[in-house]
Amino acid sequence: MSITSFYPPQRTLMGPGPSDVYPNVLQALSRPTVGHLDPTFVQMMDEVKELLQYAFQTKNPCTMAVSAPGSAGMETCFVNLIEPGDKVIVCINGVFGNRMAENVTRSGGVLVKVEDEWGKPVDPQKLEVALAAHPDAKIVAFVHAETSTGALSDAKTLCALAKEHGCLSIVDAVTSLGGVPLYVDDWGIDAIYSGTQKCLSCVPGISPVSFSAAAVEKIQNRTVPVQSWFLDQTLVMSYWSGEGKRTYHHTAPVNTLYALHESLVQLQTEGLENAWARHAEQHLALRAGLEKLGIEFIVDESCRLPQLNTVVIPAGVDDAAVRNQLLQTYNLEIGAGLGAFAGKAWRIGLMGYAARPANVALCLRALEETLN
Numbered sequence: 001m002s003i004t005s006f007y008p009p010q011r012t013l014m015g016p017g018p019s020d021v022y023p024n025v026l027q028a029l030s031r032p033t034v035g036h037l038d039p040t041f042v043q044m045m046d047e048v049k050e051l052l053q054y055a056f057q058t059k060n061p062c063t064m065a066v067s068a069p070g071s072a073g074m075e076t077c078f079v080n081l082i083e084p085g086d087k088v089i090v091c092i093n094g095v096f097g098n099r100m101a102e103n104v105t106r107s108g109g110v111l112v113k114v115e116d117e118w119g120k121p122v123d124p125q126k127l128e129v130a131l132a133a134h135p136d137a138k139i140v141a142f143v144h145a146e147t148s149t150g151a152l153s154d155a156k157t158l159c160a161l162a163k164e165h166g167c168l169s170i171v172d173a174v175t176s177l178g179g180v181p182l183y184v185d186d187w188g189i190d191a192i193y194s195g196t197q198k199c200l201s202c203v204p205g206i207s208p209v210s211f212s213a214a215a216v217e218k219i220q221n222r223t224v225p226v227q228s229w230f231l232d233q234t235l236v237m238s239y240w241s242g243e244g245k246r247t248y249h250h251t252a253p254v255n256t257l258y259a260l261h262e263s264l265v266q267l268q269t270e271g272l273e274n275a276w277a278r279h280a281e282q283h284l285a286l287r288a289g290l291e292k293l294g295i296e297f298i299v300d301e302s303c304r305l306p307q308l309n310t311v312v313i314p315a316g317v318d319d320a321a322v323r324n325q326l327l328q329t330y331n332l333e334i335g336a337g338l339g340a341f342a343g344k345a346w347r348i349g350l351m352g353y354a355a356r357p358a359n360v361a362l363c364l365r366a367l368e369e370t371l372n
């Protein structure tokens with residue numbers, strides 16, 4: 001037996017993530033590994049923190065990157081903020097809302113579900129009714145950009161409602177960060193998590209998170225310790241902050257953090273507003289082409305995600321066969337439908353580096369030739 005080195009094909013990634021990675025981010029990944037407490041590395045971590053504060057539009061000192069993918073960022077928010085018996089309202093309009101609900105019960109919280117149809121945004125009126133019916137609720141959680149359906153919810157309004165009723169908010173921004181407007185401080189978001197592999201166009205495996213002063217206070221006043229040692233923010237922060245003195249908690253994924261640093265520098269150089277505008281523009285270009293092919297969108301225009309385009313698979317078309325041909329002939333990956341949309345929808349991602357004219361053109365040409 002002789003297994004040799006692995007060389008992956010050069011794909012164009014236009015699914016729900018991972019997205020195409022910036023070439024300079026891939027280069028950053030291969031720079032020499034240093035120790036996770038090396039003074040130069042610690043300085044770079046401080047820069048990552050500052051760059052994340054910019055990306056999230058927050059001044060929260062408790063802003064850092066969890067050493068694991070978006071799902072671990074989700075879990076970090078829930079296990080740190082929920083104490084056993086806490087009532088948590090979760091707004092569900094797709095797969096990731098359901099995962100939030102699962103996190104609530106596994107963290108010992110009391111779950112209250114507010115459900116909306118797939119493809120629709122979270123309805124603030126339903127949340128208001130639930131908040132009135134559950135005055136003892138402590139937390140409201142929802143997904144800003146539901147990647148399973150392509151719907152964008154009104155995070156500003158939902159967080160304001162949570163605050164009015166004395167609740168902290170947990171927001172999933174895995175797909176929204178870098179792709180659509182997001183203002184953590186202005187919108188009063190208390191806990192937020194994202195991922196590196198969607199609109200940041202970095203490699204998968206890291207999850208940026210940020211906690212408001214009110215969230216940090218709740219964590220510090222816990223009467224029972226966080227059930228997860230690895231995700232306990234009070235421990236992790238002793239590695240991510242502290243003047244001059246950092247304590248070992250776990251070995252940071254050193255090179256992956258170089259990559260995150262590079263992708264955040266890229267975002268800073270482009271400018272957040274410009275990145276949002278680019279996603280919107282490329283979405284309109286893709287939409288125009290898809291409409292010419294007679295392909296229809298599932299989500300209403302008013303709440304469509306530019307970075308995740310959910311479209312109806314045309315009648316009589318073999319879903320798997322088309323996606324397989326796109327991959328084999330064009331090295332192009334688009335996403336299958338998830339959950340309720342399996343077999344009914346395609347999810348075409350325009351995330352980060354993938355949101356550019358060459359990708360839109362390739363996707364339209366490949367779909368047109370394949371469908372013919």
Ligand SMILES: *Cc1c(COP(=O)(O)O)cnc(C)c1O
Nearest residue numbers: 069070071096145147174175195
């Ligand atoms: C991708 C995604 C996640 C999970 O992120 P992983 O990096 O796959 O763990 C969570 N929430 C949303 C909305 C996502 O799109």
